[in-house]
Amino acid sequence: MADCTGLDSWFDDGWIGRIVKFEHPLYCSWKIVKKLEDHETRYTRDEFEHSGFYSESCCIFICCQDTENPTQAIMKIRMQIPYIGAESSSPDMRAPQARPCQRGQTSREIKALEKLTEAQCPCTPKLIAWKHENQGHDGWVPGGFLDYIVIEKLEGQTLSWELIDSLSNEQQESLRAAFKESYLSCFSHNFVNLDRGARNLIWNEEKNICYIIDWETWYRAKPSYEWDDDEYRLWGLEPS
Structure with a gap:
């Protein structure tokens, strides 16, 4: 001790x-x-x-x-x-x-x-x-x-406001597209992460994958769910 x-x-x-x-x-x-x-x-x-x-x-x-x-x-x-x-x-x-x-x-x-x-x-x-x-x-x-x-142990960069702000518009668009794909992939397995924030995202730009981590708080996805672009704001990924 x-x-x-x-x-x-x-x-x-x-x-x-x-x-x-x-x-x-x-x-x-x-x-x-x-x-x-x-x-x-x-x-x-x-x-x-x-x-x-x-x-x-x-x-x-x-x-x-x-x-x-x-x-x-x-x-x-x-x-x-x-x-x-x-x-x-x-x-x-x-x-x-x-x-x-x-x-x-x-x-x-x-x-x-x-x-x-x-x-x-x-x-x-x-x-x-x-x-x-x-x-x-x-x-x-x-x-x-x-x-x-x-x-x-995942390959990539843990996101932060400073890192996202340093990306070009094209990179930010790629990041949001990768995040949406990952979000919907988790949703397809009936999981939605409630601990929203860039700190819980790891972006592998080379592979164009945005990993979602830290699953301490979540809920089971509802079949009636439809994607909402407001998720970008909730996760700190909205366009600047």
């Missing part, structure tokens, strides 16, 4: 090099090699005790298969962390905060990616492995949830 004094991240350098073993859907091992980003959602003690809101941190890593011919993938780890102000408390004091069950966001993402992978959807990352366990006594919240998902 990291020293909470001057804490920069709940996922310290000790995670790099760690080998995580999985049993679902197949037995495999993946070694964490690089941290890409992390973010946290934190609540106060009052919010935890009276509203049931618990804090968590989610970290995205690059990992490689623990074999002689390593293949890179993305590992997302979601971990319960202490409520605000409890970082310096003893493990025994933090343990009562524990929420042991797999997070709903994790379960939803597994379900969506599992179905989309089975359907061989070409514009979403393939689900490779997943795992749920509880933190040990040396964890930030002993007994708290610790969820892992391993997905395909």
Whole structure:
């Protein structure tokens, strides 16, 4: 566990090099090699005790298969962390905060990616492995949830407003056309991603594919749906 004094991240350098073993859907091992980003959602003690809101941190890593011919993938780890102000408390004091069950966001993402992978959807990352366990006594919240998902590492650029704005009009038109094709492809498999935003799109300009990622919130598509160009605005892709 990291020293909470001057804490920069709940996922310290000790995670790099760690080998995580999985049993679902197949037995495999993946070694964490690089941290890409992390973010946290934190609540106060009052919010935890009276509203049931618990804090968590989610970290995205690059990992490689623990074999002689390593293949890179993305590992997302979601971990319960202490409520605000409890970082310096003893493990025994933090343990009562524990929420042991797999997070709903994790379960939803597994379900969506599992179905989309089975359907061989070409514009979403393939689900490779997943795992749920509880933190040990040396964890930030002993007994708290610790969820892992391993997905395909996609080629391309994660979109942002700055990147989109730097594209030529022709490139932006190609991007929107690729996005629409991907959106309708997911729709054909009855999935609509609700976490709209350019940050959840990866554009491979060479292959002209716009991948849709981050499937923590979604709904089942309705057969009566018709494409609406307003989706470009909702996803940050509207013409400038």
